């Protein structure tokens with residue numbers, strides 16, 4: 217079922233459909249399917265008779281070198297300007313595939329089939345693509361909307377638990393930023409298992425999250441204003457992800473705790489939310505990293521944040537659940553608050569565990 221038709225040049229959203237139904241109208245002759253190797257190994261029957269490029273995916277593979285086999289396959293398979301690249305995988309592959317499609321022949325059509333929860337609720341939506349280079353994350357990339365996104369939730373059946381947690385880290389972020397109802401639902405439903413056992417509720421959750429992101433993207437495609445709110449938890453998150461090598465969702469979970477800590481000080485956010493956030497995150501398999509390791513994180517990477525302005529950083533904080541605000545803070549202020557945070561926050565986690 218196609219749920220939404222955007223204006224010309226934007227994206228068709230296909231919810232409640234299967235992969236084969238979603239792609240059936242695309243000519244096989246003109247389409248190259250770029251597939252995550254892990255996904256191909258588990259669902260190879262879905263790709264019979266199609267032109268394929270199968271690639272190992274992951275953050276380490278999201279680089280220039282991995283673009284080479286994709287470009288070669290497009291050339292060898294004779295995909296011309298009327299053709300398309302259909303990417304089937306998680307966020308690292310949809311970012312890379314969309315990047316290649318946006319430069320091949322100065323841009324061909326892109327179709328995305330997200331296969332991780334994180335990619336379904338976040339990475340596939342909004343047209344940002346990118347690859348890493350010289351250790352810098354997403355330093356090469358464009359904003360280029362896909363023509364279609366196809367959500368087939370059956371791909372999630374094989375998703376490892378830790379990848380579910382990474383997806384829920386972004387879902388909890390949407391709750392903090394946009395919706396008290398979502399925040400309450402996530403607390404009440406108490407963990408990943410509930411959603412895995414209630415596919416209808418999971419599908420509605422994914423559609424809601426896509427709706428939150430799509431709304432922001434429509435307002436601010438090029439991230440000059442409200443799209444920056446989506447970076448909630450990511451300023452510190454990216455710094456400790458890089459410093460400690462944590463999975464993205466886990467790093468963002470710590471980043472959200474610190475942003476809430478700052479919010480209580482800077483905007484007067486109720487401390488009740490700061491106490492509840494670790495409960496919520498832990499129930500979705502996050503905040504697993506021992507605090508001793510977090511204490512050792514080097515937060516210098518914050519200085520590289522894309523929202524910096526001279527010596528100051530536009531930090532995304534909350535005035536309330538569902539009400540984000542950007543606050544300008546110096547690196548010294550952030551560093552001082554970080555030291556207080558790592559000293560005091562562990563007692564909140566212990567308290568939280570007793571909820």
Ligand SMILES: NC(=O)c1ccc[n+]([C@@H]2O[C@H](COP(=O)([O-])OP(=O)(O)OC[C@H]3O[C@@H](n4cnc5c(N)ncnc54)[C@H](O)[C@@H]3O)[C@@H](O)[C@H]2O)c1
Pocket residue numbers: 252253254255273274275278305306307308309311331332333334335338339340341342343344345354371372373374375376379382464
């Ligand atoms: N473009 C954007 O707006 C945007 C937004 C958020 C994140 N991202 C990017 O997304 C990436 C993270 O995405 P991700 O978490 O999907 O990571 P990923 O693509 O690395 O996938 C995570 C792991 O899951 C495996 N996998 C994928 N689908 C599977 C399935 N159905 N069953 C079993 N295993 C499966 C992959 O092989 C990989 O090992 C990062 O590179 C991040 O920068 C982009």
